[in-house]
Structure formats: C-alpha cells, structure tokens
Amino acid sequence: MSDYALELLSISCTFHSKDDPGQRYTAVADTTLRVRAGEFVSVVGPTGCGKSTLLNVGAGLLEPSSGTIKVFGQTLAGVNARAGYMFQTEALMPWRSAIDNVMVGLQYRGVPDADARGQAEAWLSRVGLSGFGDRYPHQLSGGMRKRVALAQTLVLDPDIILMDEPFSALDIQTRQLMENEVLDIWSAPSRAAPRGSQGRKAVLFITHDLDEAIAMSDRVVVLSAGPATHPIGEFAIDLARPRDVAEVRTQPRFVELHTQIWEVLRDEVLKGYAQQLRKAA
Template identity: 55%
Template sequence: MPTAVALEDATVAFRLGEARVYTAVEKANLAVGAGEFVAIVGPTGCGKSTLLNVAAGLLKPASGSVRIFDRPLPGLNREAGYLFQADALFPWKTALDNVAIGLEIAGLPRGEALARANDWLASVGLAHFGNRYPHMLSGGQRKRVGLAQVLIRDPKILLMDEPFGPLDAQTRQVMGNLLLDLWNRDRKAVLFVTHDLEEAIALADRVVIMSAGPSARIIGDWQVTLPRPRDIFETRLNKDFHALHREIWSVLKGEVMKGYVQSAEAEAG
C-alpha cells in the first residue's frame, strides 16, 4: 500500500517572545496508507490539530520531514481536502453555490460546476436544500454541505479536525454513518482528529494516541479489526469494540488527567 501521508520525526515548535520556545509536538512518526482511515485521539491541547496542519502544509515542522505520496511536501498539500470543526461556508452564498465554488475557482464553467454540486448535495441527503443559505440550515445540514464542499474536488487525502464536535450525539452518529458510506465508495486516505475515543474506534482502521503536551508524542497505535461496512450504533454494541476501548483507554486515561492538571495550573497562574 502506498503511503499517502508520512510524518518522520516531525517536531513543531512556536516562539514565545525572544527567549522562549514552546515545543507542541516532538518527533512524531506517523504513516497513513492510501485508502486508510486513521483517527488521532489525545488530551486537549496535545497537538492533534497541529499534526493535521503539518499534513496540510499549513505548518512547517521545525525539524523532521513530511512526505505526501512519497514526495516531500514543499508547501500547501494540494492532494488534501480539509474539513474544520467550525463551519467554513460563505454566509452570503446558497448551499449549492458553497459546494460549487471550489470547482469554479479551479476554472470549471459555472453550469458544469452547479450540476456537479447538485449531485453532491444529493449524495449527502440535501437534494432539495440547494437554494438555502447557511443560516437556514441546521448544524448537521451545514456539516453535510461542508462535506460535499470538500469532496466535490475529489482530494486523495481527507483531513478532518473534530468535524462533528459541535453536533448532538444522535446527529454525530448520523454524520459518522454518512462519512463511512461516502468513504467506502473510493477509500480516500483519512486523518481524523477527535476527542471521542468511541467515535475514533467506530470509524477508523487505526487509532493513534498522543500524550499530553507540551512536547507531545505519539504513544500508541492500535489496529481496529472490526468488520466493515459498519453502522456506528451497531458497532458500539460489539464486544470486540468494548475490549478495544478498554485497552486504549487504559493508556489514554493517564494522559487525559495530565492534560486537565496542566490546564488547571495554567489558568491558576
């Protein structure tokens, strides 16, 4: 299997004033195969989103390397689509125009872009919502538009940063099943950041755990052997799901507690 994303000893540091340097992530090694779904879980502030931004080419590591399909990443990752936690929709554009805009910017004639956008809205269950503006849509519907907006450009890699975080539990499950259905069609490489260990196991082929920061490291990497195709709700009833959850949580729990202690100390002074 070719490697879609490879981080090799990637260290990310930020300068805080003239004399201080904050190391967010230290010597991260991670390989995501083409067609592989990998979830990253860890305490708040451990650098999960930082790793995603490195893979996107938005951050350059202080040391180490980033390779995309076995080639060094010189700048922005043109092979990737990025779905953020916050909505990235233009409020003055309809759902249809929001989905079509990426193709229009790329030079596709507007008529063809709109036709393809219509097809993608139908694929995410919004065939009759194309003329609605973002403020007229529910949170789950806006996430569907955002997903179509990213996937219409057919990226080879999908980067997802807590994309379902703001949604209620039921809508998260619906969106998870939609994501799996769309992913099963062409099996893009996915790097999915979440705080929710259950969500990570239910969706992914592998679950990667990060330590509490600063100088966060990747401290665990588990294969998820649950059968596909999966239904999120049914998968969570599987005894193997619970066994894997207990195994990963036994490692993750200590890091989560460290993260809470560090956050409390930072707030105190």
Template identity: 65%
Template sequence: MAEAAATAPALCLEGVTCIFPSPDGRGRTYTAVQNASFTVADGEFVSIVGPTGSGKSTLLNVAAGLLRPSEGRALSFGQPVTGINPLAGYMFQAEALMPWKSALENVAVGLEFRGVSKREALDRAGPWLTRVGLDGFGDRFPHQLSGGMRKRVALAQTLIVDPKIVLMDEPFSALDIQTRQMMENELLDLWAADRKSVVFITHDLEEAIAMSDRVLVLSAGPGSRLIGEYKITLDRPRDVAEIRMTPQFLALHKEIWGQLRDEVLKGYAQTKLR
C-alpha cells in the first residue's frame, strides 16, 4: 500500500455522477454533476471554477467521503473512498468552528479526535495559532473573532492533523478583498512549506489562476460536466496581488474566461428561471 500511495494520485474521480431527489419532491430528481473525472497529483494545487449551482461543492463532498456518488467512484492515494476520507482535510465555506470551544481548543480538537491527550493537543495547537498569525488570541471564542480570524483558526484546525490532501470550498469567499488576498498569500506560503495536494473550489477565476498549478472549469448545472483544463505555468513563489498584473496572467485569464463566460451566462439564466 505504501508503494501504491507513493505513485497513486492524491485524488482520482472516475465518472462521478451525483443525482439528488428534487427539493420540490414528487419523485423528480436533480442531477448536480454528470460524469466528472479528474485527477490531482501528489503535491499539486488544483482549482475548480464554475458558475454558481454547478456542483463544485458536490465534487468536493465526494472526494471527502461526505457524499456517496450515484455513479462512479473516488480514489484517494489509490484507496477507494468509502466513508470519511481519512487522508483529507476539509475547509468549509460556512462557519465550521465549534462555537463552544476557544480558538486554541478548536485547533487542538482534531488531534484529540486522533487520540492525542488534551494537554499535548493544546501544546501543539499553540504554535499553529502563531503560524496563522493569531498569537495571543487562543482563549477567544469564535464569536469574539473577526471573519478573517475565524478563517485562520479554521485553516490551522484543518492543517494541524497533517492531511495529505486539503479540500477547500470557497474558503475565503466571505472575506473582504484585502483580507482575502492576505489569506491567499498565507495559504500559498503554508502550502509551499510542505506541498500538500490541494483542491480549491472558487467562483473567482482570478483567485483560481493566482493560486493554482491547474484550473478545471465546470459547466453550468444541472448536470455539470468538466469542460476545460488549463495548466498554470506562472512562476512560484507568487504574490496573488502582484501576479494579477503580469501579461502571462492576463493571457491565461482571457483564455479561460472566454470559456467560463458562456457558462456563467447559462448559469445566470438558470437561476432566473428558478
């Protein structure tokens, strides 16, 4: 297995289709994702962009093992994902911190779940808070922190258990643009330190290009498919704010946007219909 893990991709989705019962009932169904296949190599940073309602989160939930696909399967480092994917960390779009635990306890809790004693877990959580720039905020409760700080806690909480692949579902979409760019740079720094595989979901094409090695484009739902794949060959390390001005970035942006625009318009028409 160790050998397989060394060569197998961090994540491999094979013909994943997800069909949900329609919210209006009567036995009708809604196909969120149709026959999606892609792989993420070990250490690769892959972004998935698509218009709203294109099933981006659905794909991530399949990879995490939170959702069983109707058809197809997910493999993580060669192992079929059945149940929670133990090699994956997940950073949610919505607030996922436990409101009854302090920042430090929230960071430590993943270690506690893995059998580390509470005291040792708290000791190890301290440096992680420092690493995400929250030294001295350990005893604050989530409601006492700003939105950006809560995201930092969530980032430390996800990374402290050392996942082999990190799944991020529009983690910074709720933040203002300055905080967001700072968080993006910090994420890239942390990522550069030990090169975990990352699957990054976003609806923001600029964010996707600035951060990733590869960008996948999803079509508008229902029945979203992967319709485009772009290698991002920009040099690292990158500064997400500055790289947006470079001609290479603009060329990539223009190329991908050409495809994405149609889908966004389709997605917009869909939401208007609903």
C-alpha cells in the first residue's frame, strides 16, 4: 500500500467563461500535493486562489483539466469513496433532525435504520451533543450545527477527511473548541485506519487562517495568488502533540513558524487583495 493517502499530481484546472466561451481561466496550474496516511495537512493562500478547487479535485467532484489523482496508490476515477467532505457552508437538511442528518449517509449505503441510528447516537455523543438528536438545525447554535456536520462526516468512517474552512463563520471561542474537538477525534486510534497511520485519518484542511493552520497541522502548504495558483512553500510543523490550539499559540516555536510562513504568504495575500479590488471596480 502507498505511504500516501491522497496524491494530487501535476494538477491543472482551466475553466471556460459562461459569458464568453472563448475566454478561459486557469485556476490551478501544475500543482502537486501529497498527504500521507495519518497526516494532517493544511493549505493556506489568498482568498480566491483555488484552495477549494483542489479540495474538490481530491474529492472526485471536479475532474482536472490535466493531472492524476491517486488514493492509497490507486488512480481515482469518479467520486472518492474513501473520503469524507466537511463543507464550508452547512450541508445539513433543515427538515431532518440532528440524528437523522447524521444517519443519512449510512442509510444511503444500505445500513439498516436501527444500526444507523445507533452509530449516529454514538457520534453525536462523541461530539458533545448527546441528548440533542431530536433537535432540528434551526434549533441549534452555529457551533452545534458544525458538531452535527462533523458527526455526519465521521460516522461514515472515511480514511481521508477533506475540510473546507469549516469553522470560518464561528466566533473565536466556539472555533477554538471545534478545532480542539477535531484534533481530539483525529488523534484517537481507529482500527479501520490504514497501516502506518498510527490509527489516524489523513486530513486535508483548507483555511485562510494561518494561526489555525499552524495550530492544527503536521504540515502547512502555501499557495500563490491566482490565477494559475501553485504551491510556493511547504513547512513542517514540529510542535509537540497533543495540542491545545489556544495554548500552542503562546509557544516561541509557534511564533517562529508563523513568522517564517507569513514571509512567504504576505506578498501573495497582497496580490490577491489587489485582484479582488480590480474585480470590484
């Protein structure tokens, strides 16, 4: 079995303009990104640089214009069945209760309702929502809805977890609680995890928050401003685990890493900001 859970190899994504089919826009150009089994990798870059595009490619939801996707050494064709995807925007069904939302993926896989309900209850308890299964999304706070979405993703026991800025809309206190929750769950051994991963899932985490990326990750990849985004830096995060995302920010090594990565990222953020201003003008 490959050491890598997910490999995006020489990926390029070019799109045609809806208004003018003759116009083309290259969002991602010749990008290679690998995530080892059990590794937590964050990708940071300016707004609109193509971070989510890469995540959609890894999920098998978007076919690249060129390049290859491999999942545990096998070339991906179609949807990545070994990955769970936690979206930036909520994917909860408003007409279903919390427990019914968590169950739905298992039901689609043909798991009997009684078994699906038992697994959903266990995961709601694990994310701190025991007793809230009968609540509907509108009856839950933003943080609680994110916990339901996390349980909805993890109940399917994916080998790879794809996360697209899942906590960006939360207040800072709730956000840090959710970040620690994810790290606790990710660190817990799983018998279903691939050999060599120390029982952990592989995580590809998209964020615009550099502090969040450093606090949570084993490795941080920096993307250039678009168009034709590509990796321009890669940093190993050698902070000890387990980590508390609030406490780790006070460590001198965290500050050193932040300074090093920001030196690479800063100019790209300024480029991206200038591009956004030109589009708005």
